[in-house]
Amino acid sequence: MIASATVFAGASMRVSRLMLVTLRDDPAEAEIPSHKLLLRAGYIRRLSSGIYAYLPLLWRVLQKISAIVRQEMDATGALETLLPQLQPAELWERSGRWAGYTAGEGIMFHLTDRQGRELGLGPTHEEVITTLAADLLRSYRQLPVNIYQIQTKFRDEIRPRFGLMRGREFIMKDAYSFHGDEDSLKQTYAAMDLAYRRIFERCGLRTVAVEADSGAIGGSASQEFMVTAEAGEDLILASADGRYAANQERAVSLPPEALPLPAGPRAGGVGEPLSTPGQTTIEQLCGAHGFEPSQLVKVLLLLARFADGQVQPLLISLRGDQQLNEVKLANTVAARLTPAHGALLAIDPLTPELVRSEQLSLDLRGIPFGYLGPDLDDAVLAKAPEEMGLDRSESPVGAPGDGGASSSAEARLVRSFLRLADATAVDLVAFVCGANAVDGHRVGASWTGLGLRPEPLDLRAAQSGDRCLHDPDQCLQAARGIEVGHIFQLGRKYSEALGARFTNESGVDEALWMGCYGIGVSRLAQAAVEQHHDRDGICWPVAIAPFEVIVVIANTQEQAQVELAEGLYNELSAAGVEVLLDDRSERAGVKFKDADLIGIPWRVVVGRGAATGQVELVRRAGSEKCELPANAVRARLETELSRGRAGEPAVR
RNA sequence: CGGGGCGUGGCGCAGCUUGGUAGCGCGGGUGCUUUGGGAGCACUAGGUCGCAGGUUCGAAUCCUGUCGCCCCGACCA
Structure with a gap:
């Protein structure tokens, strides 16, 4: 047996x-089937937004999921433990995450104790575990190790949603591995991949493993495990042959072929002026002049905000038929500017509201929206003229000591663009783009003609229907997914920040290699309902x-x-x-x-x-x-x- | 935080436009009948109409403020 x-x-x-109480009607607070059913069938009760009581029936489900997780983790040799949820700010300051996790959009609940010490309620445990590792792991002889726990996590989510799917308090299995070298990390990462597949299969879930963006946790390789379901918050792109699957945030693909402009290549051209009054969108432009979207270069203007208060304007060029992938953009921008300006806090489209809220003196009237070209002059970022009454009427009111929206660092606008271009745009020999003046475009412009030599980047969002890189005969298909697990190769980011070092075979002191591996246990329970229900329950x-x-x-x-x-x-x-x-x-x-x-x-x-x-x-x-x-x-x-x-x- | 919506017995909702008695269905209790797919009848308990101000002779209803909840966006297991 x-x-x-x-x-x-x-x-x-x-x-x-x-103590079973079932409901005949759908509760008004629930939107998706699994949330309605968990409430109706007496599994959960909401206490506050994103905070739920797990009633006895659900607690049994959670215990059974936990038991499966425990068995499979133990089978890989991982060690179960239980770490503190109250975590001193000092620890997070050392890893450089305290400010980002507590200020502004930060996700960490935090408090001050009676001695005036600051504490955070653990949203994750890299800091704690790495500190322990620094204390306990001294020699390569102790490595590798993998430590895990199953416990409640606290995250002050910007928007809690769908019951247990995105709670502010939820149960998570998190594991952290420590290694003497990268190969060992990769082995454990692979072992976790297999263990996760077994766990989800044993729980009766249909999951797909997808390449993922590493996000705020940091590190290199990472993979998510998605429960496929209509109500999923993530978009998955996968090839029919099963050889490629990725979160859309991360997905790559071959872009559709661009249609050359009819007059043929015009290398070095600056473009013929074209009068385009009122034609500010790609549809209008194509409709009026018979262009194809792939013959256009569209230019987006955004502002990147950094921890040190710098606000960097971004000028992004994309082929007209392509969409911007904001995650790829954020990664690109962070890679270039984080060393100088600290953490990238946000990237937002440039809007009058944003300019005003940041109290940046920028006169948007100088920017020909709808007619932007990649060569838009930095001069449009020059300081606003004094007569621009907009700011003056508002700032004196908000400024004196109300502290309302003001962030710790004062916002300062960088007066030159960071210009980035997607490869689809860079590859165009000749294209249509804005003339940087209202009511005008240029036809047959080229990069050299505009005096630019952009580096081809991947900033575009892969789409359903795109051909795959691994086999151009395969196309990407879209599906929605609920992320129930995520595994990361962290590298040495945390060990270096927190001084988790060991002595290697040669007697040399070096930083530990780390991996981390999460499963949303309570989310998994609801995802199972999302995947396994019918009209009766x-x-x-x-x-x-x-x-x-x-x-x-x-x-x-x-x-x-x-x-x-x-x-x-x-x-x-x-x-x-x-x-x-x-x-x-x-x-x-x-x-x-x-x-x-x-x-x-x-x-x-x-x-x-x-x-x-x-x-x-x-x-x-x-x-x-x-x-x-x-x-x-x-x-x-x-x-x-x-x-x-x-x-x-x-x-x- | 921006945009949209909602707060009325335990749950789902009506009433608000046009101010005057708080109502319906489900659920709870008691009794009788019923007893294999959310039973019927009768009786019954249960509501500061989110909260605070204001207007009015009078506010669930109008005005102001505030709190909470849900949905769409940024975050993530």
């Missing part, structure tokens, strides 16, 4: 004792169901039914089956509806056939039914359950 991951072997319960995979079987007494007035059901309940329970007995004096219909809603994988109905010892067995997913003698139920269920406990195939 295959070992069950369950921590509840034999645990049983009566529905009348379960949840259909839990056996491995993570709160109970495996529910025995329903159709009519509690019938002594024969009660006795048979009680006997079955005791027998199953004694046999190690997690069984729920619906002993409530409700009508049968109510109990059937509730059983469907809460989604117990198997239902045994003790009803009319009780007198002759016959009961009905119903599988929740698919509702297949069969009649059988009560004394055959245990054997039958044990066969069926052993399959599910081991992790049933995700697709039936």
Whole structure:
């Protein structure tokens, strides 16, 4: 017999004792199916935005998921631990993340203790674990190690959403590995990849592993595990042959061929002026003059804000038929300017509101929006003329000591553009672009003609339908996904910042290599519901169901039914089956509806056939039914359950 | 934070335009009938109409402020 991951072997319960409250109507607060069902079926209750109570049924689900995670992590040799959630600011200051995580859009709840010391409530544990590693790991002989915990994380999300999907308090498994060299890191990373695939499969989830952006955590390679579902917040792009899959934030592809301008190549051209009054969009321009979007270079103006208060204007050139990928842009900008200006805090389109809120003196009237060319003169960023009354009327009011929107560092506008161009734009020999003057464009311009030599960058968003790099015959297909896991190769970023060093074989002191590996346990539970439900309710995979079987007494007035059901309940329970007995004096219909809603994988109905010892067995997913003698139920269920406990195939 | 919406018994909602008695369905309790797909009848309990000001003889309703919640964007497991 295959070992069950369950921590509840034999645990049983009566529905009348379960504090179960199911709702007939969809709660107004929920939008997506899984959130509605978890509320309706009595799994969760909201306490405040993004803060939920896990009711007894859900707690069992979470415990079962945790048990699977624990088994698979332990099988890789990882060590379970439990780290503090209250973390001193000093630690985060050393890693350089305190300001970014607490100020402004920062995500860390923080507080001051009675001694005036600042503390943060852990949103993640790189700082704590790296400090411990610095203390405990001294020699290559101790390496590699992988340490994990399953515990509540706190994140003051900008927008909590969809119940457990994006909570401000949620349960996460996080693991951190330490290595003497990069190869060892890669081995553990690969082992985690495999362990994660097993975990999700055992939980009964259909997942896809995708290349991912590393984001704020930092580091090089990273991969996300997505539960495919309509309600997913992420867009996945994958090839049909299964060889390439990536988060759209990260995805690469071959752009569609550009159509050359009809008059042929005009290398070195500066472009013929074209009068285009009122034609400020690509559609208008193409509609009026018969251009194709791929013959245009569009130019976007954005502002990048840095921790030191510098505000850098960005001038981005893209081929007219392409879209900007803001994640790629942010990574590019951060790579170039973070060393000088500190963390990149935000990139926003240049708008009058933004200019005003940052109190930057910039006269937007000098900028010919809708007619921008890649060679737009830095002079448009010159200090605003004194007569520009806009700022003057507002700033004296907001300025004196109200401190409202003012950030720690005073915003200063850099007076020259950072010009970046996507390769699709750079590759155009001749193109149409704005004339940098209202109501005019240029036809047949070229990069050399404009006096520019842009470096071809990847700033474009890959799209569904694009051809793949690994095989141009393959196209990218789009799907939505819920991120339930993410693994990173961190490298030495944190170990260097926090002084986590060891002595290598040659007696030389060096920084540890690190990896980190997360699973959103509570999110996973809801993602499972998102993937396994029907119009009547949840259909839990056996491995993570709160109970495996529910025995329903159709009519509690019938002594024969009660006795048979009680006997079955005791027998199953004694046999190690997690069984729920619906002993409530409700009508049968109510109990059937509730059983469907809460989604117990198997239902045994003790009803009319009780007198002759016959009961009905119903599988929740698919509702297949069969009649059988009560004394055959245990054997039958044990066969069926052993399959599910081991992790049933995700697709039936 | 910007944009949109909503706060009325435990849950889902009406009432607000045009100020005057707080209402419906579900749920809870009691009784009778019913008893294999959210039963019927009767009785019953339960509401500071988010909160605070204001206008008015009178505010759920009008005005101002404020708090909370949900949805769309930036963040992420």
